[in-house]
Amino acid sequence: MRRPGDMLPIGRIAERTGMAVSAIRYYEAEGLVHPIRTAAGQRQFRRSDIRRLSFVKIAQELGFSLSEIREEMAKLPEGRTPTKADWERISRRFRTVLDQRIDRLQRTRDKLDGCIGCGCLSLKSCALYNPDDEKGARGAGPRNIIDG
Amino acid sequence: MRRPGDMLPIGRIAERTGMAVSAIRYYEAEGLVHPIRTAAGQRQFRRSDIRRLSFVKIAQELGFSLSEIREEMAKLPEGRTPTKADWERISRRFRTVLDQRIDRLQRTRDKLDGCIGCGCLSLKSCALYNPDDEKGARGAGPRNIIDG
DNA sequence: GTAATTGCTAAAGTTTACTTTAGCTCAAGG
């Protein structure tokens, strides 16, 4: 029962995903979708490609690069709709990444809090701001927030 | 008492900040520092420029773009070392931005949590993942995580 | 059946934040 009508041209995919046609072509070039072609060379997408591309968009908004997304997607079955198990695994990985990002931001904020009002900009001893001679000599720069 | 010895050439600034010489030149082009020039055209930096550039680095690591940093710095006095009040104001602004970023990530995580295990990838009703026809028709795409 | 729409490719352009290169000039040390 797989009629040709189940396939969609790039414009429809663009409408359904909210992406630009050029972006979708770019994603194909990047190996994130693999539409087939008509005899005349026009792209034909599966319905499940809408979900694939939606996945790309969500993952991007979570801060993943296209190459990271491609890696993650490489673990998904090409043709069939991803299973519940696929989605669970991916969701949990995303959650871990989000947790880490939140943790890091909170630690940064706490350090910043410790500095508000200390006037360190005019002092030589602020761990957050001032690369002292030792650190400066090592070419480290003010990475105290990040490294610490 | 402002001897010429108070001024530093670009190489010294690079050492003290841990930045590349080329990066410092770039920051000058971007209006983030304003070294003066010797008669022969070589850059001479003030000691306080080390702090200016350190500020750039910290702000970048907090996720600000160079143009945002330039705006923030435009509010700082050119010549003198920033005051305690300057630093307090900036710190608080940074803190606000960090808080917002943390909030948003936490909300995203909560939505993701609600989806783990729901199998929505294979359903048509997942608010997180599936752009249904109405949303798709409006060209919205899967921005549920972000917008909601 | 023909015009308007949609699609195609390849290549170049965009933005951010820099680095690298080429070709010179300055400045400091012996």
Added chain:
DNA sequence: CCTTGAGCTAAAGTAAACTTTAGCAATTAC
């Protein structure tokens, strides 16, 4: 004095993630 090392400029290169353009071909709508 003369050789290095440091500096200078302008322009091009880099990476990511796309968009835009140019010049055509295929489809769709009337």
